Amino acid sequence: MAKIENDVYVDDQYLSLNDGNVICPMLRLTLKKEEKFFGPGVATLLHLIEKEGSIQSACATMEMSYSKAWKILKRAEKELGFPLLISRNGGAKGGQSMLTEAAEDFLKRYDRVSLALKKQAQVLFEREFAGFSPDGKEK
Numbered sequence: 001m002a003k004i005e006n007d008v009y010v011d012d013q014y015l016s017l018n019d020g021n022v023i024c025p026m027l028r029l030t031l032k033k034e035e036k037f038f039g040p041g042v043a044t045l046l047h048l049i050e051k052e053g054s055i056q057s058a059c060a061t062m063e064m065s066y067s068k069a070w071k072i073l074k075r076a077e078k079e080l081g082f083p084l085l086i087s088r089n090g091g092a093k094g095g096q097s098m099l100t101e102a103a104e105d106f107l108k109r110y111d112r113v114s115l116a117l118k119k120q121a122q123v124l125f126e127r128e129f130a131g132f133s134p135d136g137k138e139k
Contacts, residue, residue, distance in 0.1 A: 042072055
């Protein structure tokens with residue numbers, strides 16, 4: 001999976017806010033306390049775990065090491081103060097992971113804020129750059 005720069009994950013699908021042929025603003029909602037701990041990468045990881053039921057599958061899709069994913073998830077859990085996953089260790093069918101109710105709620109809220117910020121940024125960008133010309137003459 002390619003890195004998602006100006007897209008957002010909503011209702012189990014990615015929405016692109018730009019087709020790549022026009023200039024547009026690019027925002028990434030990152031949450032922090034003392035240090036950054038939650039952003040688009042963590043959100044994508046959680047969405048993929050939710051969809052696939054497996055940290056390992058989510059890591060493969062994102063081309064991320066399993067150990068890096070665990071490190072990211074544990075840091076987010078520490079800063080948020082609640083667990084993000086309910087995991088069952090492997091067996092004949094392998095392990096299984098699912099989001100906690102708190103994680104599902106938090107992720108939905110994060111996605112709504114992220115999408116709202118990107119939409120508002122686009123409105124502001126269009127207002128300020130409408131008619132822009134590099135030679136200084138309004139179009």
